[in-house]
Amino acid sequence: MVKPNSKVIVVTSGKGGVGKTTTSAALGAELANRGYKTVVVDFDIGLRNLDLIMGCERRVIFDFVNVIQKDANLAQALIRDKRSENLYILPASQTRDKDALTREGVEEILTELRKEFDFIVCDSPAGIERGALMALYFADEAVVVTNPEVSSVRDSDRIIGVLNSRTRHAEQGHEIKKHLLLTRYSPSRVQRGEMLSVEDVQEILAIPLLGIIPESPAVLNASNQGVPVTFGAVSDAKRAYQDAVARLLGEVVEDTSQKGWKSMLLGGLRLFSRSAV
Amino acid sequence: MNIIRKLLGGLIPQRKSAKMARERLQIVVSHQRNDGGDVDFLPRLRHELLTVLCKYVKVDKDQVNVQLQRMDNCSVLELNITLPAPTKSSLSELDEVKAI
Numbered sequence: 007m008v009k010p011n012s013k014v015i016v017v018t019s020g021k022g023g024v025g026k027t028t029t030s031a032a033l034g035a036e037l038a039n040r041g042y043k044t045v046v047v048d049f050d051i052g053l054r055n056l057d058l059i060m061g062c063e064r065r066v067i068f069d070f071v072n073v074i075q076k077d078a079n080l081a082q083a084l085i086r087d088k089r090s091e092n093l094y095i096l097p098a099s100q101t102r103d104k105d106a107l108t109r110e111g112v113e114e115i116l117t118e119l120r121k122e123f124d125f126i127v128c129d130s131p132a133g134i135e136r137g138a139l140m141a142l143y144f145a146d147e148a149v150v151v152t153n154p155e156v157s158s159v160r161d162s163d164r165i166i167g168v169l170n171s172r173t174r175h176a177e178q179g180h181e182i183k184k185h186l187l188l189t190r191y192s193p194s195r196v197q198r199g200e201m202l203s204v205e206d207v208q209e210i211l212a213i214p215l216l217g218i219i220p221e222s223p224a225v226l227n228a229s230n231q232g233v234p235v236t237f238g239a240v241s242d243a244k245r246a247y248q249d250a251v252a253r254l255l256g257e258v259v260e261d262t263s264q265k266g267w268k269s270m271l272l273g274g275l276r277l278f279s280r281s282a283v
Numbered sequence: 284m285n286i287i288r289k290l291l292g293g294l295i296p297q298r299k300s301a302k303m304a305r306e307r308l309q310i311v312v313s314h315q316r317n318d319g320g321d322v323d324f325l326p327r328l329r330h331e332l333l334t335v336l337c338k339y340v341k342v343d344k345d346q347v348n349v350q351l352q353r354m355d356n357c358s359v360l361e362l363n364i365t366l367p368a369p370t371k372s373s374l375s376e377l378d379e380v381k382a383i
């Protein structure tokens with residue numbers, strides 16, 4: 007039986023290096039924190055990295071392509087996170103054969119995963135080629151990761167076009183839900199007029215805003231350690247990802263990301279009062 | 284004096300750069316949406332044009348030039364076809380075509 011509320015969410019962007027893998031790990035870990043059984047699937051065939059970001063690179067034995075080619079079964083390839091019993095990862099293969107991802111194979115695996123998991127987070131490769139198209143084809147919702155920078159915004163616009171036309175839902179005449187996640191945002195640079203603002207990007211892309219992740223040293227720090235940002239120590243980025251997950255789940259969260267140090271203070275107080283409750 | 288100039292020089296262009304980014308993006312994105320981000324059809328268009336043209340006139344492959352030019356709020360599709368110097372028979376053929 008497929009879980010009735012099971013959701014496939016693709017994390018996509020068009021452009022590379024904008025924060026898709028960071029985001030996939032952070033969203034997956036936070037969903038698991040909240041008690042949802044979650045798997046993060048690495049679609050970046052040939053360039054697997056999600057395992058590193060999630061700190062399970064030494065536990066990879068079988069991968070996505072092994073399962074498609076029936077050299078292993080799904081249970082053998084899934085790696086359970088050591089920090090949360092709700093979190094799993096399906097690593098990508100390092101094969102150079104991009105055709106290894108067949109639509110039938112991907113569908114079969116996702117159907118299996120839907121039986122077990124509440125959320126299936128698909129970490130898309132960059133580009134709009136096969137791997138990226140496969141990652142988004144079966145999605146119910148999409149998180150469009152965008153940096154406040156011209157080439158990233160343009161590529162996001164292209165990927166939104168692809169999401170509107172080349173998913174299974176689109177082919178059946180339905181629109182999938184698309185969320186804008188602005189990452190590597192620097193409020194002080196926006197204030198100085200050096201960086202596109204949230205409003206600018208939103209006006210151009212015209213999809214609802216899921217969250218704003220600040221440019222933060224906590225991200226590199228977390229990836230050095232193989233810890234998803236939302237499993238790591240308290241930080242501005244962690245807070246922002248937690249808020250994004252809350253919105254993904256339909257909660258209404260106030261936006262504090264754009265205010266300066268005052269909001270950091272208030273944010274700290276808020277965190278404090280949260281943990282005091 | 285120098286410091287002030289440096290400060291101004293550092294600040295003024297930056298203040299404008301986000302605005303420029305926004306304006307450039309608005310244009311590029313509107314084009315992208317109009318042609319579905321897809322100008323890959325130009326080679327096919329050229330090929331199909333050639334096939335149709337060849338039914339009526341003898342044209343050289345290299346004499347068909349297709350170009351898409353983007354302006355601020357529209358695009359211009361420019362077709363440049365050089366026909367061979369007309370021979371008598373091809374002229375009468377053309378007349379036939381006109382008559383149809």
Ligand SMILES: Nc1ncnc2c1ncn2[C@@H]1O[C@H](COP(=O)(O)OP(=O)(O)O)[C@@H](O)[C@H]1O
Pocket residue numbers: 019021022023024025026027028029189190191219220221222223225226229243
């Ligand atoms: N909010 C952020 N603050 C600082 N660095 C970030 C942030 N998000 C991502 N990065 C860095 O950007 C780089 C690319 O991130 P990654 O998640 O691998 O992108 P993608 O999967 O889109 O290629 C990494 O070095 C990562 O640490």
Ligand SMILES: [Mg+2]
Pocket residue numbers: 026027028050055130131
């Ligand atoms: Mg990646």
